[in-house]
Amino acid sequence: MTRRQLSRERVLAAAAEVADADGIAALTIRAVAGRLGSAPMAVYHHVANKDEILDGLVDTVFGEIDPPVPGRPWRPELARRCRSARTVLARHPWATPLLDSRRRPGPATLAHHDAVLGTLLCDGYDARAAGHAFALVDAFVYGFALQEAAIPFAGDALADSARRIVDGLAEGAHPHLARFAAERIGPDYDFGDEFDVGLDLVLDAVGTLRSPGGRAG
Template identity: 50%
Template sequence: MSRPPLSPERVIDAASRVADASGLTGVSMRSVGRELGVEAMSLYHHVASKDALLDGLADWVFTRIETPTPHGSWRAQMEARARSARTVLAAHPWGLGLVESRRSPGPATLRHHDAVLGCLRAAGFSVALAAHAFSVLDAYVYGFVLTEVNLPFQPGEPAEDFIEELRAVMAEHPHLAEMVAEQVVGRDYAYGDEFDYGLALILDGLEARFREGS
């Protein structure tokens, strides 16, 4: 069976698989070539450089995050986008350090950013409040995912097992012990459940500012 021809899209897709397996530090023209079963030099006909490869990966992430539209509720649109971004970045955590770091953003990145601002502006947000909303929502999502993927226990592993290891020092930290006793022990606690609560707090605050005309 013949191998499908190389294209920029195939190269970037292969780079995403390398990043999933080895992180961004594992991404190189050579490693992507190996993933595709070709020599690294053949990739330069489709992606000009390692920097262009990373630009393409950042764009690849944004193609997978739900893009808002100027129609319907701005709050529902921002909520859906935040949840989508969390899902995508949790699946591809190498994107956390990449998506806002590129000096040459690609077309999907630019379209996505413009759509977020366009949704808020269509709802009546001022330019300044739209910018503030964009910033605080992304900071929350990125920060939450960064914490979530680096927790000292795995998804599905009972948090109580981890807490049990700390029981000996809890007596020295009464407020922490109180929170654990009330929120974690016997409650099938999952850190990921905090996401919706925090997102609602931020959206409530933005909605209040919007109504005030700030």
């Protein structure tokens, strides 16, 4: 069987597989080479070092997020973009802390940022307001992604864990926590459901930054 020829795209795809499976700490040139069935030196023909792999991975992640379309109403476009970002970051939980950490942004990263800013600038936001809005929505999306990835339980397991914690409290201790667990955390509770509620609140706040006379989103 003929071995597939290595390329930068294959190296980055293998690096993403390593990070998805074992976390970003496990990402090494040797691990990527092992995933590809190649010698480490062969990988160096396509990327100079691990830092270049990280640059490429961040660009790959931004390329997977559906960008908003400048010229369309800002609110539905940003909402769609934020929901897409949450889905992508759940698929790559290692990526969130890296997204704004690279000094050499790639073409997908630049195109994505340009689209977000363009959507705002074309629909009633000046440059200062667009910057505030961009920072706010990303703080929410990135923060939610980190929190969602950190929760160790879901569904019935989350409800059972909350019940055990509350049952272990001394009588009368932390009554608000006990009430919340009793009234809110049940078998059908999904922390992910909080995303759309929070996103609507954030977008309401973003709307207050628009210049007077801008059309409604």
